[in-house]
Amino acid sequence: MLDLVLSTVSQGLLWAIMALGVFLTFRVLDIADLSVEGTFPLGAAVAATLIDAGHSVWFAMLIALIAGCIGGTVTALLTTKLKIPALLSGILTMIGLYSVNLMIMGKANVPLLRAETVFTLTEDLFGVSSVVATLIVGLIATTVVGVIMYWFFGTVLGTAIRATGCNPQMARAQGINTNVMVILGLLISNGLVALSGALVAQSNGFADVGMGTGTIVIGLASVIIGEVLFGTRSFKNWLISVVLGSVVYRAVIAIVLELGMPPNDLKLFTAVLVAIALSLPLIKNKFAIMKRSEEADA
Template identity: 45%
Template sequence: MSLYSLWGALEIGLIFGLVALGVLISFRILRFPDLTVDGSFPLGGACAAVLISQGVDPFISTFVAMCAGAFAGMITGWLNVRLKIMDLLASILMMTALYSINLRVMGRPNVPLINDDTVFTILQPSGWSDDYIFRPLLLVLIVIIAKLLLDWFFSTQKGLGMRATGSNPRMARAQGVATGGMILLGMAISNALVALAGALFAQSQGGADISMGIGTIVIGLAAVIVGESILPSRRLVWATLAVILGAILYRFFIALALNADFIGLQAQDLNLVTAVLVTIALVIPLLKKRKKAIRKS
């Protein structure tokens, strides 16, 4: 595998590290099976691409994309909390609605960003010609900032209330925690991170496409599962680091599998490779438990 492919895998892995952080909030902290991310990821890309193509500042466009994703997540939470629709069904309904909304936002199936300024081109130093190296370095900084902010938030009173809501909602309500509000807030933060990833993905890849969100939830879950397998910990500080590393390793495994000539895989085998990697990640913890049980016996 070439050096260019390695940098590309790192770049995409870091972007999906933000998705993994969002999935961690919904699936692990809130215990909310959220499929909205398949719609909020392209929503972020669509909002950013449309605004940038119309001459809006890329940083403002990216912020608007995050707000749009947060609003989508809040709607999913509202369907569950206020209308009492089952969490999984509420997210499916929102994901389905977002497909049409994204088409409305873009006005067409895709919006190119070939000659438009993005956050990457604006922040890239004038003397730096290797943009394929600069983009991953900038994304490392963005992901680190997102991780540190999440670690700080979940150590505050509201963050602890959100964690309590996911762990034991009855006990949380007994302690005076507004569990409904915590779900709305958590879903907003989760999908804002996913939309941020979508906005950065569109700017990195040169445009937004209506199909760019297909399989996002699978990638996010794969990153979480792989991360928890290589760095198991109950501390949230390590959990956020684990899912980011999981996303990066996942993309490296994908790139390695698709670029290995002796395996013979092609681009259309991406979903197959994903399924195999997730299966392996799920089996590894079970094998570890069996080994421990055998040693004890």
């Protein structure tokens, strides 16, 4: 039972990095970016291929991060320079990256079962089990990414990105180049998503060309669940809520699987869960209005 809890939390932390990337586009930039479904397996494909070829784990993860940034930049350029709607730009990038990922791996699946990964290195360094090693890596990676994001979005450049997503007209009136901010935001977002893909591939022991399917829904579920359960009182609180939302989402998935739900139904369950989470603020508002109305009548 303890191993199941630790495994669930550790997987939630690894996927939380992807959720932070989705949060950046969905909440900060106010863009629905579907290219994450291509950049997630892109990070996994690049990292797995390089590790399988004998390269350093750290080098493989760095290149995976850069590859994700390039993928996000492509989406941003389609949106800002060619004026293609952001949703369609993300779809085009996602479709194109499917072929790119196949070319990188040379096949549909690259196994990493006997390869040296960041998790095996952690096991050897601390002398712990694979489950605990995954938890340690997840905690360190999520903390580092969260702290850097909190610091960066408190700078002038980070504030300009937030202003672009909040009110682009006002941002342009203040002299901010909103196109550059969109490019930078999508670059960072997809870099984080690819990094998460690289970590998840090493944790799973393989990279698969289809592992990005449903990534955007998982990211949105983490963001929305975190917001509903833990609030958005400040930017720091918001980041923490997204991370905790990812852990809660993984916990819910683990629970429903333990209760006997067929794995094939998980995507449907996730879609329903996101729909319910998205509608909760409206439901709460309606209940509040009804309560005030009843109090006024009384």
